[in-house]
Amino acid sequence: MNEVTNLLMNHRSIRHFEDKPLSREQIETIVLSAQAASTSSFVQAYSIIGVTDKEKKAKLAEFAGNQSYVAENGHFFVFCADLHRHDIMGQMENKDVIPAIESTEKFMVSVIDAALAAQNAAVAAESLGLGICYIGGIRNDLEGVSELLKTPDRVIPLFGLAIGYPSKKNDQKPRLPLQHIYHENEYKQDEAVYREELEMYNKIISEYYDERTGGKRKDTWTGQIAGMLEKQTRMYMKDYVQKKKMDLR
Structure with missing residues (x-):
């Protein structure tokens, strides 16, 4: 450090x-x-x-x-x-x-x-x-x-x-664990391990929100982000980019 x-x-x-x-x-x-x-x-x-x-x-x-x-x-x-x-x-x-x-x-x-x-x-x-x-x-x-x-x-x-x-x-919001972000030599493919790491992180984030809000909020990270991704936003982007004469070929 x-x-x-x-x-x-x-x-x-x-x-x-x-x-x-x-x-x-x-x-x-x-x-x-x-x-x-x-x-x-x-x-x-x-x-x-x-x-x-x-x-x-x-x-x-x-x-x-x-x-x-x-x-x-x-x-x-x-x-x-x-x-x-x-x-x-x-x-x-x-x-x-x-x-x-x-x-x-x-x-x-x-x-x-x-x-x-x-x-x-x-x-x-x-x-x-x-x-x-x-x-x-x-x-x-x-x-x-x-x-x-x-x-x-x-x-x-x-x-x-x-x-x-x-x-x-x-x-400061806790980030994903290093072992979940960092892959060595090849991308990890064991989905069971992947899900386990996400569940562990969900617990950390839920505790963070619980403490920060005095029990008013206990979101999990996967629930929060999946909910956000389910809403289709800024779907005009491809048309806008191409209108500006970029990403055409």
């Missing part, structure tokens, strides 16, 4: 922030840390939009299901998969890059690049004593988000990252 691993293993989402903006130096440090993340073949297929306009933040909060911490934070970042610049570079270099940037592979590259950059940004922010919360809820209405942020074709807002000074810290 060291300072970095302690920081990583003590992560928790923060949903209550002080009314205090980040400094320009903090913002630039976070973005530069994001840019230092690994990127597939140096493609750098992502962009970051910082949202400071209060009306736009309020609208993003509305898109995200009226989550107040989308509007009330030190700074709100939107991470985007971005192959727009690659379209432009193809024109600059007189190269036919369209089949590649419209492929599922490059779409995956852009999503992975954005996620890697975002996690660097999150860790950098936490190292500065700030709190963070990822916001997938902006995908509830990507047409609205795209219009609000004026993202062109081949740019897809993926998620937000609210960062600020914590005014309240939430409890």
Whole structure:
């Protein structure tokens, strides 16, 4: 264990922030840390939009299901998969890059690049004593988000990252056991063992909720997540992505 691993293993989402903006130096440090993340073949297929306009933040909060911490934070970042610049570079270099940037592979590259950059940004922010919360809820209405942020074709807002000074810290939720997540040499295929591990984790999560809520809630993890997955949400996504001229081949 060291300072970095302690920081990583003590992560928790923060949903209550002080009314205090980040400094320009903090913002630039976070973005530069994001840019230092690994990127597939140096493609750098992502962009970051910082949202400071209060009306736009309020609208993003509305898109995200009226989550107040989308509007009330030190700074709100939107991470985007971005192959727009690659379209432009193809024109600059007189190269036919369209089949590649419209492929599922490059779409995956852009999503992975954005996620890697975002996690660097999150860790950098936490190292500065700030709190963070990822916001997938902006995908509830990507047409609205795209219009609000004026993202062109081949740019897809993926998620937000609210960062600020914590005014309240939430409890850390127990993660799945290491032996359930980590497979060595090949994927474990014994379903009985798999189910046993999930039942053990269900007990841990149920006890966590019971203690956190004073007995008002005793959810299991499999019950909670299966219930969520049973509800079909954001099923427009494939059409939206292809409308933005990505994931076409």
